[in-house]
Every structure is written in C-alpha cells, then in structure tokens.
Amino acid sequence: MPCEPDHILAEIDRLVSEEVLAIVETSERNETFPSALVSKICSLGLPGLVLGQTKTPDPTTLFCVAIERLAVHWLALAEAVHLQTLATSGLAQHGDDKLKNEFLPDMLNGKLIGSNCLSEPSAGSDLSQIETTATSRGDAYVLNGVKSWVGHAGVSGLLNVYAKTGGAGLGGLTCFLVDAGSPGVQIQSREKKMGVRALPTAKIVFEQVEVPRSRILGRINRGMIVAQSFFVQGRLGIAACAVGLAQAALNRATSYAKARVQFGSKIIEFQGISFLLADMSTEIEAARQLLCRACRERDARGQKTEVLAAQAKLFATDTAMKVTTHAVQVLGAYGYTSDEPVERWMREAKLLQIIEGTNQIQRVTIASRL
C-alpha cells in the first residue's frame, strides 16, 4: 500500500540512511541495478503521485522534491524511479481497463520494471526518423527494428515500443506494450557509459516479434500522443535529479573547503574559493525555485507547462554540470580521483544535459514559443 503523501519524504529519508548509503559506491562500481530499492521507493506511491492515482494538492511538487532528495545521495536510484514513472505513464494514461488491471499495480509499485523504447540508431532528437515497423497480421502486429539507449534494458519486463504503422513521420507511429521475454526480442550487451552505471542501458533488436492488437496503447498512428503525455514530466524529473546532484557536489565542496588548509588558512577563507561556493549555492537555489515554479504551474494547470519545464530542465542540468565541475576544482587533485565521489558526479551531470531532450532541443522548444 502506498503511504500517505505527507509521509513520503520521511520514508525516503529513512530508506536513504538505512539502505541506500551503504550500497551506492559498490553498486556503481559493480554496475548492479538496485531492483529491491526501486521497488520499495515506488511502493511508497511515487509514480502514482504524478499518474493520477493519489489525491493530493501538489503531486508534481512532492514527486520532484522526493526525486531531488534521492539524487543528493544516488543519481542512478533517483533516475530509475523517475524512469519507472515515465515507463508507467503510457499504460496509466492510455491503456484500456484490461491492460491496466493486468499490469498497472505491479508497474506502480516497481515490481514490474518498464522501459520506454523511442530512440533508434538514426532517430535521436528527431523521432520522425524512427524506422522500426509494425505490420498488421490477423489479430496481431509484427515488429521489426532496433531500439537504442533503452534505459532499464535487461531488468525490465515490459517495453513501450514506438513503431511505424502508418505513413512517414510522427503521425504514423503507434505505441505497443511488449513483453521483454517475447520470442524475437534480443537485448544486446549493456552500453559502457561514462556514468550512472548502476542503471543499465542497451540496444534491443526486435525480429519478427508478434504483439497482440490488444497491446496497443492509445490509438493506432497516435503513438506520439502517448509519448507527449510524459515529455513534461520527463523534463521536470530530470531537473529534480540535477538539483539533487548539484546540491551533493556543493555539500562536499563546502565541507572540504572548511577542512583543507593551505598557506596556513582553511581554503574557504580565500575569496577565490568562498565566492565560487557562493555562486554555486545561488545557482542551485535559482534552479530549485524555477523547478518549483514549473511544478506548481503543472499542479495548478495541468499540461500547459512545456516552456517552464523546458526552462527548468535546461537551467538545472546546466547548473549541475557547472557546479559539479567547480566541486572537482575545489577539491583539487583529490577531486580528480575515484576516492572522492565528485568526479563521478561530474560524469553523471553530463548525462542530464543529454537525456529527456538534449539542452539544445530544450532551447528550440523555448525559442519557438517566444
């Protein structure tokens, strides 16, 4: 049972101190996906908050504060919960009652892990280049193609696969809910990523994969409506990850600067360092407030927050990149080794500028509405 919204943050803090902190470094080093923790955190009711399952006045705000708190301690865990939420979104918002009865409870509590399969080798920012096809055969569709960069690949049981059923372009796509164990689904070896290594990412090949017609989410040729229904949430969740990651870097840089002595003084007493820390803390707070405003708007007005969400994602992730880079500088040589987590955080920040729409694409979105 999900816990009361008022208790979610306290429960997250408890799980962090009792179960998360002890396994972060080894899980990242051994590239181990924390399935049990993802399920425990989802079971608190996090995906349900933003998928209309819980009545509370500020679900998006609460969700993003929770994701930020997780990201302060472990980005991969925060991102896994966020990704699970996005992978459940299509089913929750566009699935029929039969599909929801069958899969939604386990997706919401993270017992059944999901993936979104949009990207392909030739289709990154430009999804109109999707080449995976779904051909009608009797009461089923047959899928053929390759999906790349699939988050949760290898640990997910259900895949939201976007394939061409109509003409060229975005108007001809359909979203299918595919069992990862279906004959013809081939999960390739995981990508060797710069960071966030506990969360697996891989290509998936679909070869003559038969999917019943009843597994279509939404309507035929209307797959982009399914995808677009989680784009805003996707940006907000990544912004929350970025604020948490940046806060972690500031915390570590500040404590180090208070302890490290050079030229007979703690380095925080040098203005070159203290002003750097002051700017880092100011930019993090600005990012947090922009995210908060975007969340409040979404809670009050629903979907009409694309621009604010794009601005929050852009600003928060650029801030995380800048702040984690400065944190390495504050720690000097120690910051450049894996004895300190700041080098990992710097590598992790880079990802946030790329996923859920690169920051160039966020600028395209913002500029187009000016």
Ligand SMILES: Cc1cc2nc3c(=O)[nH]c(=O)nc-3n(C[C@H](O)[C@H](O)[C@H](O)COP(=O)(O)OP(=O)(O)OC[C@H]3O[C@@H](n4cnc5c(N)ncnc54)[C@H](O)[C@@H]3O)c2cc1C
């Ligand atoms: C770790 C990881 C996890 C991921 N998880 C998933 C997932 O679960 N599911 C999924 O479907 N995808 C996933 N992705 C893919 C991700 O969504 C894409 O990487 C992203 O959409 C960008 O596509 P691309 O990498 O092909 O870059 P491209 O689109 O090829 O872009 C290359 C560069 O050109 C820039 N560019 C492109 N178009 C424009 C433009 N119009 N104006 C200005 N600049 C432009 C981009 O900003 C970028 O800098 C993941 C990626 C990574 C790295």
